Amino acid sequence: MPPLTFCPICGQALGQRKEGGRLRQACPDCGYIHYVNPVPAVGLLIEMDGGLVLIRRGQPPHQGEWTLPSGFIEADESAEEAAVREAEEETGLKTEIVELAGVNSFPEGPPTSGIIIFFRLRPIGGDLHGGDDAVEARVFQPVELPLLPFRTHREAVAQWLDNRKRQTGEAQAIPRRRSRPFTIRPAETADAEEIMGLLMLIPANRDLSPEARREILWRFRESEGFEVFVAESNQQPPLIIGFIALSVVRTLTEGRGFINDMAVLPTYQRRGVGAALLEAALQKAERRSLRTVMVNTERANEQARAFYAALGFSEETILRLKIR
Numbered sequence: 001m002p003p004l005t006f007c008p009i010c011g012q013a014l015g016q017r018k019e020g021g022r023l024r025q026a027c028p029d030c031g032y033i034h035y036v037n038p039v040p041a042v043g044l045l046i047e048m049d050g051g052l053v054l055i056r057r058g059q060p061p062h063q064g065e066w067t068l069p070s071g072f073i074e075a076d077e078s079a080e081e082a083a084v085r086e087a088e089e090e091t092g093l094k095t096e097i098v099e100l101a102g103v104n105s106f107p108e109g110p111p112t113s114g115i116i117i118f119f120r121l122r123p124i125g126g127d128l129h130g131g132d133d134a135v136e137a138r139v140f141q142p143v144e145l146p147l148l149p150f151r152t153h154r155e156a157v158a159q160w161l162d163n164r165k166r167q168t169g170e171a172q173a174i175p176r177r178r179s180r181p182f183t184i185r186p187a188e189t190a191d192a193e194e195i196m197g198l199l200m201l202i203p204a205n206r207d208l209s210p211e212a213r214r215e216i217l218w219r220f221r222e223s224e225g226f227e228v229f230v231a232e233s234n235q236q237p238p239l240i241i242g243f244i245a246l247s248v249v250r251t252l253t254e255g256r257g258f259i260n261d262m263a264v265l266p267t268y269q270r271r272g273v274g275a276a277l278l279e280a281a282l283q284k285a286e287r288r289s290l291r292t293v294m295v296n297t298e299r300a301n302e303q304a305r306a307f308y309a310a311l312g313f314s315e316e317t318i319l320r321l322k323i324r
């Protein structure tokens with residue numbers, strides 16, 4: 001969200017001051033403080049004919065791609081009212097809410113930071129067709145669901161598929177011999193967009209310019225100076241739920257590994273995904289005869305620092321000269 005220029009209360013030019021631990025826009029005249037808060041939205045899991053209703057977007061972002069029906073909550077309506085309204089506007093279906101399916105957030109956008117509330121719904125009338133900013137709407141069976149462009153939508157569908165398997169007693173997509181519901185594998189070029197979405201979960205990356213994002217994609221596809229591993233859910237369709245990037249630095253006398261970026265989807269945290277990703281990176285470091293692996297804890301919160309400490313990482317004194 002672009003910054004304001006003038007105070008909305010008295011019209012004076014806004015300055016800045018520290019408030020609540022952050023530097024915020026504030027009015028030096030009347031004392032108004034401009035807080036930038038996430039906007040609330042709803043996402044819809046409309047169950048129909050054994051599958052889910054998806055809409056093909058008619059407007060950016062991700063114009064022409066299939067997503068869950070969704071939209072922002074108006075100021076004069078509840079989340080439940082917004083869900084029913086958006087369902088009819090985008091799919092032509094009159095619906096009723098079955099249950100609350102989950103709550104997620106998207107501080108990375110697009111287009112702005114938000115909180116999204118997902119509901120399960122079932123049709124009670126109407127005819128299925130695209131409406132409002134949806135050019136098409138149709139039912140996708142679980143085995144034909146496409147990869148959705150919005151991270152929060154992918155997580156909601158993944159949870160819906162897991163719940164469906166448990167409730168219907170369907171055979172699990174993962175073999176019984178596996179103890180983890182995910183697989184660690186080297187990243188592929190086709191994973192680039194999902195990894196970019198995960199990168200935006202790291203607070204230090206949320207202000208990246210379009211040019212910086214293009215450079216990241218280029219390095220991911222072209223550079224041989226690092227190893228990237230992803231954690232992929234063992235379900236259909238598969239979902240990338242986390243990643244880790246190990247940079248390799250060679251000096252004249254030794255090699256070192258450096259971990260600067262690692263992220264796990266919020267709904268999959270505390271399930272061993274981070275530990276498995278780090279294990280894969282350390283095994284790769286050993287195979288490449290690296291003597292030490294370092295982690296940039298400046299980009300980690302307290303929980304992440306405790307995680308690294310528990311796995312044996314210790315703080316070292318390294319002289320640094322920050323260029324920019």
